[in-house]
Amino acid sequence: MYKIKAYSAASATSPLGRTTITRRDPTEHDVQMEILYCGICHSDLHQARNEWSGFMPTVYPCVPGHEIIGRVSKVGSAVSKFKAGDLAAVGCMVDSDGTCPECRAGFEQFCPSVIFTYNLPDKHLGGVTYGGYAESIVVDQRFVLRVPANLSLAGAAPLLCAGITTYSPLRYHKVGKGKKVGVVGLGGLGHMAVKIAHALGAHVVVFTTSPKKKEDALRLRADEIVISRNADEMQKHAGSFDFILDAVSADHDINAYINLLRRDGNLTLVGAPEKPLPVSAFALIMGRRSLSGSAIGGIAETQEMLDFCGQHNITADVEVIPIQKINEAYERMLKSDVKYRFSIDMASLKTE
Ligand SMILES: NC(=O)c1ccc[n+]([C@@H]2O[C@H](COP(=O)([O-])OP(=O)(O)OC[C@H]3O[C@@H](n4cnc5c(N)ncnc54)[C@H](OP(=O)(O)O)[C@@H]3O)[C@@H](O)[C@H]2O)c1
Ligand SMILES: [Zn+2]
Ligand SMILES: [Zn+2]
Numbered sequence: 001m002y003k004i005k006a007y008s009a010a011s012a013t014s015p016l017g018r019t020t021i022t023r024r025d026p027t028e029h030d031v032q033m034e035i036l037y038c039g040i041c042h043s044d045l046h047q048a049r050n051e052w053s054g055f056m057p058t059v060y061p062c063v064p065g066h067e068i069i070g071r072v073s074k075v076g077s078a079v080s081k082f083k084a085g086d087l088a089a090v091g092c093m094v095d096s097d098g099t100c101p102e103c104r105a106g107f108e109q110f111c112p113s114v115i116f117t118y119n120l121p122d123k124h125l126g127g128v129t130y131g132g133y134a135e136s137i138v139v140d141q142r143f144v145l146r147v148p149a150n151l152s153l154a155g156a157a158p159l160l161c162a163g164i165t166t167y168s169p170l171r172y173h174k175v176g177k178g179k180k181v182g183v184v185g186l187g188g189l190g191h192m193a194v195k196i197a198h199a200l201g202a203h204v205v206v207f208t209t210s211p212k213k214k215e216d217a218l219r220l221r222a223d224e225i226v227i228s229r230n231a232d233e234m235q236k237h238a239g240s241f242d243f244i245l246d247a248v249s250a251d252h253d254i255n256a257y258i259n260l261l262r263r264d265g266n267l268t269l270v271g272a273p274e275k276p277l278p279v280s281a282f283a284l285i286m287g288r289r290s291l292s293g294s295a296i297g298g299i300a301e302t303q304e305m306l307d308f309c310g311q312h313n314i315t316a317d318v319e320v321i322p323i324q325k326i327n328e329a330y331e332r333m334l335k336s337d338v339k340y341r342f343s344i345d346m347a348s349l350k351t352e
Helices: 042-048 153-160 163-170 188-199 213-220 231-235 281-285 299-312 325-333
Strands: 002-006 017-023 031-041 066-077 086-092 094-095 136-140 180-184 203-208 224-228 239-245 260-267 290-293 318-322 343-345
Touching: 017 136, 031 086, 031 318, 031 325, 042 325, 066 153, 066 163, 086 213, 086 290, 094 136, 094 153, 094 203, 136 260, 153 163, 153 188, 153 299, 153 343, 163 299, 180 188, 180 281, 188 203, 203 213, 213 224, 224 231, 318 325, 325 343
Parallel strands: 180 203, 180 239, 203 224, 239 260, 260 290, 318 343
Antiparallel strands: 002 017, 031 066, 031 136, 031 343, 066 086
16 A cells, blocks of 8 residues: 545535545556546536435545546556556546446446446445545556547546547437537537537537637537527527437526427436436427436447547647646636636646
């Protein structure tokens, strides 16, 4: 065991601050990496503030962070995929049983024994897992991913959650050429959805509550932008979408979007607001429309997404910050003032 610096929340209402945590010495199957960049996901904020208490109550202190890019510093004797000096990445999961039907089908995220990167039981050290707002991490090689060499590291970090969370449902719903796709909420997830859906060849429409993001949406390769608070603009698209991805982090009216689906269209929720969202039966039954959800993606699919982003030169648009600005970044994220993902330069933690 060894000690490192990290940033944690001590309670649901306290700001994040400097702390010391323990990591295990790498076992034979482990990869140890020095963390270079860690993206800030809205889930980090939900978890740090215990906003998901009904699903996964937060255990304090909580060290968030699951968009991790680093350099391998040490590997166990049975590790074949990585060696010291390699670039590597870790996303939202660090363990699963590997034997259940979900794991065997490549859906580790749905394994009854999945261990997320933070806030779930750490079978090695006791307590809970600690995430990427830290100097280093030790993870079983099954959950460590390869980073395409052509991608900028700060911009690639958010692919590990925002990238896979949008890539997976877009692929599952066969988004591509000839499909009209909506993306609701131009935040970290939303802007990745726009880039990936465009690369897949779809016609992409962004729904935003922030008129000032209009120019950006076009630059990100959206084909159309709708200001969702304008009922006339919304009405123009009634009954026309094959697929809508909803990446909103807070309470909002999903029926307004279900009504924009064509017959048999699907709206997939990836946003995970604190409170339940009411659904109008008529919005669904008229047109045989469907509503689903999606959670990140399995490990093989995450590698497929990273390779896809490497081929298409896709990274997140990031604002790189030192870890000392984390609390300010959280407040800005709540105000939808992120362009379009914060990525923490972890060198800032080393010098503190
Ligand atoms: N399913 C999964 O596996 C998964 C994975 C990662 C994250 N998530 C969840 O996905 C959600 C989005 O995460 P993120 O990191 O992309 O967050 P984010 O960067 O904060 O983006 C959220 C966007 O939602 C819109 N929004 C915010 N408040 C709103 C409101 N009151 N009404 C309407 N729109 C609003 C804003 O877009 P505009 O300014 O364009 O309106 C905002 O930029 C979070 O709930 C997060 O926990 C789920
Ligand atoms: Zn996330
Ligand atoms: Zn399993």
